[in-house]
Amino acid sequence: MRYAFLDEEAKKEIRRSILKAIAIPGYIVGFASRELPVARGWGTGGLQVTLAIINEEDTLKVIDQGCDGSVNAVNIRNFIKSVTKVNTTTKTLDASIIQTRHRVPEIDLQEGQTLVYQVPMPDILETVEPNISKAKLLHANADYSKLWVLLYEDTSMYGDSRISNRYPVMVNDRYAMDPSPIPKYDTPKLNDCKALQLFGAGREKKIYAIPPYTKVEPLKFEDREFKVENFDGKACARCGSVHSFLDEVYDDEGKATYYCNDTDYCDTQKEKQGNN
Amino acid sequence: MAYYAIKGGEEAIKNSLDFYGDITKESEKLDDKDLIEGLTYSIDRVISEGSLYTKKLAAQAIKRSAGDLLNASFFLRAHRSSCQRIGIAKTVDINDMRLTRRISSAFKDIEGGQLLGPSNDYEIKLLVDLENIETNIEEYSTKDNIIKSAMSPLREDNLIKILPKEDKPWDITRSYPTEPYPRSAVLQVMARAETGSLLCVGYTTMRGYGDIHPTIGDLRIGELDIEFTHPFTKNEVKVGSIEATAVECVGTFNQDEDGDTKLTTGFGFCFGKNETKAISMSMIDLSLYNTHYSVGGEHIIAADFDMIMHHLDGIESFGMTNHFKLPHYVTFQTDYQIFKSAQKYTDDKKEEEKGLAK
Numbered sequence: 001m002r003y004a005f006l007d008e009e010a011k012k013e014i015r016r017s018i019l020k021a022i023a024i025p026g027y028i029v030g031f032a033s034r035e036l037p038v039a040r041g042w043g044t045g046g047l048q049v050t051l052a053i054i055n056e057e058d059t060l061k062v063i064d065q066g067c068d069g070s071v072n073a074v075n076i077r078n079f080i081k082s083v084t085k086v087n088t089t090t091k092t093l094d095a096s097i098i099q100t101r102h103r104v105p106e107i108d109l110q111e112g113q114t115l116v117y118q119v120p121m122p123d124i125l126e127t128v129e130p131n132i133s134k135a136k137l138l139h140a141n142a143d144y145s146k147l148w149v150l151l152y153e154d155t156s157m158y159g160d161s162r163i164s165n166r167y168p169v170m171v172n173d174r175y176a177m178d179p180s181p182i183p184k185y186d187t188p189k190l191n192d193c194k195a196l197q198l199f200g201a202g203r204e205k206k207i208y209a210i211p212p213y214t215k216v217e218p219l220k221f222e223d224r225e226f227k228v229e230n231f232d233g234k235a236c237a238r239c240g241s242v243h244s245f246l247d248e249v250y251d252d253e254g255k256a257t258y259y260c261n262d263t264d265y266c267d268t269q270k271e272k273q274g275n276n
Numbered sequence: 277m278a279y280y281a282i283k284g285g286e287e288a289i290k291n292s293l294d295f296y297g298d299i300t301k302e303s304e305k306l307d308d309k310d311l312i313e314g315l316t317y318s319i320d321r322v323i324s325e326g327s328l329y330t331k332k333l334a335a336q337a338i339k340r341s342a343g344d345l346l347n348a349s350f351f352l353r354a355h356r357s358s359c360q361r362i363g364i365a366k367t368v369d370i371n372d373m374r375l376t377r378r379i380s381s382a383f384k385d386i387e388g389g390q391l392l393g394p395s396n397d398y399e400i401k402l403l404v405d406l407e408n409i410e411t412n413i414e415e416y417s418t419k420d421n422i423i424k425s426a427m428s429p430l431r432e433d434n435l436i437k438i439l440p441k442e443d444k445p446w447d448i449t450r451s452y453p454t455e456p457y458p459r460s461a462v463l464q465v466m467a468r469a470e471t472g473s474l475l476c477v478g479y480t481t482m483r484g485y486g487d488i489h490p491t492i493g494d495l496r497i498g499e500l501d502i503e504f505t506h507p508f509t510k511n512e513v514k515v516g517s518i519e520a521t522a523v524e525c526v527g528t529f530n531q532d533e534d535g536d537t538k539l540t541t542g543f544g545f546c547f548g549k550n551e552t553k554a555i556s557m558s559m560i561d562l563s564l565y566n567t568h569y570s571v572g573g574e575h576i577i578a579a580d581f582d583m584i585m586h587h588l589d590g591i592e593s594f595g596m597t598n599h600f601k602l603p604h605y606v607t608f609q610t611d612y613q614i615f616k617s618a619q620k621y622t623d624d625k626k627e628e629e630k631g632l633a634k
Contacts, residue, residue, distance in 0.1 A: 007360045013450070032451050035353035040595025042602065065606045072602050074285035102606045120599070132582050133455035159621035164610040183610040203592045205452045229613050248609060261606060 004051040005083040010034050014052035014207070018198060021209035026171025028122055028139070033205035043076055044202030046099045046118035050080060053114065053198075054097060059087045061095035066103040066245070066261035073101075090264050102165070104186040106244045106265035109195035111212065117180040117199045122206035124168045124178040144176045147219060160227060168219040171210060176219060185228045185245045190216040236260045239269035300342035311335040320519070320548025321345055325590050326352025327449075327468035328359075329518050329547055346470065346594050353591050356449075366503040366512065367445075370522040370545070371424040373498035380426040381492040382526055388423035393497065394549075426494040427524045427541060437538035439565055457581050462564065466557040467546045470590025477578050477588065478556030481563045486576030488566070490525040490559050493541065497521050497549050521550050525558040527566055540566040560584060 004011065010032070017031040036044045054060065060080060064073035068090040076099065077088055089095050092105040099116040109115060125135040128146035138144070147168055154161045161167070165181040169190060179190055180199060190197065190210060197210040210216060218226045235242045237257045244265055246258040260266035312319055312331045315338070322334040326349035333352060341347035377393025380386050430436050445460035446453055453461045466474060481488050497519070504515045527540040542562025544554035563578040577583055587593065 002358060002360075005358060007358065009361070009450070010357070030452055030454060032449060034357040034449075035350075035591060036357060037351075037354035039350065039598055040592040041597075041599030042595060044595070065603050069285045070603060071285040071289050074289060101602075102604075120596070130582075132586070136454065157622075158618035160614070160617065162614060162618065164614040165607040181607050183606055185610070203596055204586075229610055245606070247605065 003084065004054055004080075005036070006034060006048065006051050010048075011052045014048055017207045018049065018052065018209065021198070021207050022196070022211050024175075025210055025214050026169075026175030026177040027208060028175075029207045030205055031207050033202050036202070038076065038079065040203040041120060042072060043099070043101060043118040045122075045200030045204075045207070046101070046116045046202075047076060047080070047200070048202060049116045049198050049200035049207065050097060050099050051083070053116075054080065054084055054086060056084070056086065058084075058096045059089050059094055060084075061089050061092065061098045061264075062100075063098065063103060063105070063262075063264075064101040066247075067263045069263065091268075092264050102181050102183075103245070103262065104182055104189045106260070106262040107268065108189075109193055111194045113195040115193075115195050115197045117182075117197065119178065119180045119199045119201040119206070120203075121166070122178055122199065122201040122204050122208065124166075124176050126178075139175060142174065144219070147176060151219060151221070155221065155224065160224070170217050170219055172214055172216075177208065177210075177216075179216075183229055183245060184218075184226075187216075187218050187226070187228070192216075231258070234258045236266060236269075239266045239273070241266065241269050300340075303339045303342040306339055308332060308335040308339075311338055317549060318343075318345055318348075320550055321471060321553075322348045322352060324547040324550050324553065325349035325468060325470055326356070327547075328352045328356045346590050350591050350594065363504060363507070365515065366505070368500045368502065368520075370496065370500070370520075371428070372422060373496055373500050373520070373522070375421040375423060375496055375498040377498070378421075378423065378426075378494070378496040379492070380494050383426055383493075386426040387429075388421070391421065421498075425496070425524055427526070430493075430539065435539055437532050437540050437566070455581065457585055459561075459565070462581065462584060463543065463545070463557075463561065465585055465588060466544070466560060469553075469557070469588035470593065471550065471553045471556075473588045473590060473593065474553055474556040474560070477584070478559045480576065481559050481578045486563060486578060488527045488542075488559060488563050488578075490527055490542065490562060492523060492555065492558075493526045494524045495521075495551060495555070496523075497551070519548055521546055521548065521554040523551075523554040523558040525555070525562055527562045530566070530568060542566075 014031055017029045021027065021029045034048060036047055038044055038047060060077065061068065062073045062077040064070045067073060080086070081088055092098065092107045093110065095113065097114050097116060098105065099118065101118045104115065123135055124147065125138055128150055129135045129138060151161050165183050166178050167184050167187050169177050169179050169187060171177045179187060192213055192215065193210065194212055196212055199208045220226045229245065231246045234246055236244065236246060236259050238259055241260050245261045247261045248256050249259055250256055312335050318338060319331050319334045322337060322345055323329050323331060326334065333355060334348065337348035337351035338345065340351055375391060377395060378391045380390065439459060442458055442460050446458045448461050448464045480486065499517045499519055501514050501517045503512045506513045523544040525542045527542065529537055529539045532538045540562060542558040544557030544561065546553050546557065560578045563576065564581065564584065567579045
């Protein structure tokens with residue numbers, strides 16, 4: 001088996017697409033997208049990005065829905081490890097590459113780190129313009145009026161946008177971008193981030209990027225505040241955190257308890273308290 | 277404790293695979309040769325959708341997925357990504373095919389005649405055996421049967437609209453095009469498309485969503501030699517042969533750009549014996565490139581390039597559909613919060629209106 005599974009031509013092509021994506025923040029770059037032994041829609045875009053950039057000195061972390069131990073994360077981590085022999089970690093700060101599905105880690109990312117997102121739908125315009133050719137033209141003209149109309153209609157009907165996750169963001173004042181299905185809670189973390197953020201969509205064959213220290217703002221009317229998920233009055237039942245995205249878990253009696261969604265963050269908090 | 281339910285993925289995967297292995301282990305006992313020769317149409321479907329011509333690996337893939345053919349194609353596609361490309365073979369010409377079957381619905385009398393070959397088109401599909409039916413195998417020649425397409429005379433007489441030839445065919449496995457999609461790329465997408473998807477879209481051209489009136493001009497199944505330029509001697513050498521299906525269908529006529537009245541054709545080609553797939557492909561090809569020849573409207577599903585390029589791949593649609601099995605509780609949690617605040621907003625508004633009405 002070749003190092004990092006993909007053949008050298010594929011890795012070269014993906015790296016070139018990544019470089020182009022970094023050079024034009026938020027712009028969607030096409031690539032051929034190889035088939036992997038993991039199904040389409042299960043993270044093949046993120047995987048191809050990771051496999052193209054990873055080397056022996058990297059330390060890899062893979063999370064799915066905030067957790068290192070969930071089946072998809074385990075599966076992807078084991079696959080990458082088996083074809084690269086890199087060290088893996090669950091600690092956000094120890095990782096040089098973090099591949100993620102649906103979450104940005106709670107702990108602030110650092111310079112030199114790369115966050116690789118698995119992206120199901122790369123083009124934020126897809127909801128309002130399913131025709132790819134027309135959407136490309138809209139991006140070229142920075143014409144996001146359809147998104148604004150959607151936002152306006154929702155706001156007038158429901159007081160706010162109905163979009164809960166993959167909330168549209170404006171990157172570097174130029175491209176409207178799909179931030180992958182992260183909750184609104186994570187959207188502000190994209191802005192001015194110290195780490196490089198790479199987005200890979202395998203089925204849709206697209207790569208895009210946010211370089212470190214780039215301005216990323218949610219699409220929002222000037223007189224409306226951007227509201228994220230609210231966990232006021234709730235705390236993690238395990239580590240006591242009141243500053244993290246919480247999962248609602250119901251016990252057999254139907255009583256809700258809250259736990260940190262980011263399991264590494266929760267473990268770190270516990271360690272700090274010294275009673276782990 | 278519920279919190280830990282999500283962890284322990286390592287063990288859960290192992291157990292799940294053990295269970296899967298348990299219910300599929302009988303398939304491992306099957307012999308590759310029996311599959312290749314016995315389930316030949318399954319093998320052909322898998323090499324076609326998996327876009328890798330290897331009957332041996334297809335047999336293994338079918339065993340690994342215990343007969344789930346889409347899953348088996350997925351194994352082949354994944355394997356394909358780990359193969360280094362050493363070069364590109366010479367373009368094959370379907371007129372050079374050593375035929376095992378070749379029919380035309382457009383012409384009664386064609387050069388070389390109608391060659392039914394292996395087909396169960398006319399079998400009475402009953403699972404119980406009908407008695408008193410004798411089968412006599414007709415004597416047949418083992419000589420190579422190479423006959424050019426039944427459409428060739430019409431083409432030679434300049435009666436058929438010919439689409440511009442591309443200098444170099446596109447390769448969708450190396451770069452995926454955006455609009456305008458080159459025809460070579462569109463045909464490749466269809467050649468490796470999922471049979472059912474292709475059939476479904478092809479079917480739309482016949483009922484309700486366009487009417488292209490296709491007639492099968494030439495349907496052929498046979499073997500084609502694959503030639504390759506030897507890297508050292510620079511000679512053309514035969515590196516093997518493939519079994520393939522090719523279809524040329526004929527549509528209706530209209531005036532071309534020069535004002536000449538021409539017939540239109542569509543082309544379908546895929547690995548193995550896959551008649552339904554190749555026919556569907558030829559109809560979609562016809563529909564895409566000859567919208568104004570269609571009797572029905574021009575804005576039909578099978579004439580929409582984006583629709584064809586992005587929705588026919590079985591491996592992709594299968595993967596995406598199955599990804600819904602993955603947890604989505606983060607997105608659902610946030611959906612739920614948004615829903616609750618929207619509900620509160622509309623309820624408050626209703627209350628407010630009631631207050632005003634009083």
